[in-house]
Structure formats: structure tokens, C-alpha cells
Amino acid sequence: xxxxxxxxxxxxxxxxxxxxxxxxxxxxxxxxxxxxxxxxxxxxxxxxxxxxxxxxxxxxxxxxxxxxxxxxxxxxxxxxxxxxxxxxxxxxxxxxxxxxxxxxxxxxxxxxxxxxxxxxxxxxxxxxxxxxxxxxxxxxxxxxxxxxxxxxxxxxxxxxxxxxxxxxxxxxxxxxxxxxxxxxxxxxxxxxxxxxxxxxxxxxxxxxxxxxxxxxxxxx
Ligand code: FE
Numbered sequence: 333x334x335x336x337x338x339x340x341x342x343x344x345x346x347x348x349x350x351x352x353x354x355x356x357x358x359x360x361x362x363x364x365x366x367x368x369x370x371x372x373x374x375x376x377x378x379x380x381x382x383x384x385x386x387x388x389x390x391x392x393x394x395x396x397x398x399x400x401x402x403x404x405x406x407x408x409x410x411x412x413x414x415x416x417x418x419x420x421x422x423x424x425x426x427x428x429x430x431x432x433x434x435x436x437x438x439x440x441x442x443x444x445x446x447x448x449x450x451x452x453x454x455x456x457x458x459x460x461x462x463x464x465x466x467x468x469x470x471x472x473x474x475x476x477x478x479x480x481x482x483x484x485x486x487x488x489x490x491x492x493x494x495x496x497x498x499x500x501x502x503x504x505x506x507x508x509x510x511x512x513x514x515x516x517x518x519x520x521x522x523x524x525x526x527x528x529x530x531x532x533x534x535x536x537x538x539x540x541x542x543x544x545x546x547x548x549x550x551x552x
Contacts, residue, residue: 333449381459389458390529392423393506396456397532398524401511411435414506416455427504428455432498436537441488443481444497444505445473447458451499453506457532464533473499484535507534514540 366372396418410417414431417428420426431453433493434442444451447470452460463469474479479493483488488494496503515523530536 353361356511363393384459389454389528390527391524392421392458392526393453393456393529393532394423394527396423396506396507397519397527398405398520399463400508401523404518406472409496411506414427423455425455427451428453430503432497432505433508434495434505434534437494437512438510440482440493440495442495442497442505442507443473443477444499444507445470446499447471448498451501451504453499453504456506457529461529481535484494484530486536506529507532509536509538511536512540 363372363377367374396410399421400410400417406417406420409420410433414433415424415429417433418428418431434444436442441472445464450460450465452464469480475497477496478488478490481494499505509527511523512526513529515526526540527538528536
């Protein structure tokens with residue numbers, strides 16, 4: 333842990349901190365202005381954001397997870413030093429300087445949050461979804477994780493411990509989901525295709541039968 337503090341002096345503050353609130357406010361103001369002036373419509377903007385939240389952003393994380401499922405040496409490096417192992421695959425940068433991987437097991441289910449603001453591992457997951465940044469998730473996932481997970485369609489029985497990891501300005505977590513049964517012999521590319529964003533946040537799990545929607549439908 334001390335390493336993070338020792339290194340801190342070598343970075344600019346903005347490299348470690350969350351998005352400064354004045355920047356967020358400026359973005360909001362700009363967005364409102366553009367919408368008011370009818371220069372953009374919110375639907376188009378939402379579609380664009382959705383693309384980065386769900387389709388492009390989390391693909392990096394999926395590549396990391398798929399590699400760790402298929403390459404035991406890589407898995408060991410990932411658990412030892414998440415930042416370096418992720419950088420091996422070419423993913424690094426702002427909000428990913430100090431990455432810690434928390435691994436799900438048959439006995440432990442991990443989930444990530446930033447209780448203070450919206451810290452999120454951008455290089456591997458892209459932009460955080462709106463609910464991740466919202467006050468109810470940030471407060472409730474700590475107090476009543478099983479209830480919140482159930483609202484996501486994920487039932488975690490009492491026999492499985494739930495660990496909630498609070499991201500900070502210095503540390504970002506990513507969940508390493510369990511590889512589902514029925515995927516023996518799959519290539520890393522095949523595996524990456526079924527790894528969802530929510531499974532790497534911990535509000536979902538990976539199933540062999542594909543998409544987020546499918547997983548939710550099955551759970552409900
Ligand atoms: Fe934060």
C-alpha cells in the first residue's frame with residue numbers, strides 16, 4: 333500500500349483524482365446549451381454515451397478477463413499487479429493508474445463502487461453507467477448489497493460472502509468474474525464475447541448463453 337503513496341509525488345494531482353467537479357459542471361452546462369439551441373438532441377447523445385458505456389468501453393476489460401481465464405501465467409500476473417498486467421494488453425491511462433483485481437470464487441462475490449463520487453476504471457470499462465454514479469447505488473450497495481444485487485437480477489445466496497470494494501482517487505478495482513461452466517475449450521475471443529460490463533463491476537455474472545439481457549431475463 334505504501335507504494336501508492338510513495339509514487340504519488342511523481343504524478344500530477346489530476347492523474348489520480350476523480351473528474352474535477354468544475355469540469356463536470358462545464359460539460360453539463362455545455363450539454364444543456366447545445367440541447368437548448370437544438371444543436372444536438374439528447375437521444376443522439378444518449379446513444380453515443382451508451383456506445384461507450386456498453387459496447388466499446390468494456391471490451392478492453394473483457395479481453396483482460398478472457399486472457400486470464402485462458403492463460404494461468406497471465407492470471408497470476410494480473411492478480412499480482414493488475415496495472416502492469418492490464419498494460420501488457422495495451423490498456424492504461426487516466427483512472428487506471430493503480431488497478432487492483434478482485435476475483436470472484438465459489439465462496440466470494442465482489443462488487444465495486446465509489447461511495448464518494450464516481451471513480452471507475454476507465455481504461456478497462458470505459459465510461460461508468462449512470463446508475464453507478466447515482467447516489468442510491470453508491471449508498472445502498474454498501475448497506476444492503478444483496479438487495480441491490482437482486483434488483484440487478486443477481487441473487488447471491490447467504491452461503492456466498494459479498495465483498496464491496498470502495499474505489500478511491502488512488503485505487504480502482506475491477507472484478508474478475510468466474511468463468512461459466514460449459515465454456516471449456518472456448519477461445520479467448522469466444523469468451524470475451526460473453527463477458528459483460530456488469531460482470532466486471534460485480535452487479536452481474538457471466539453466463540455461457542451470452543448477453544446482459546439474456547442473463548437478466550434468466551435471473552428474473
Ligand atoms: Fe470517485
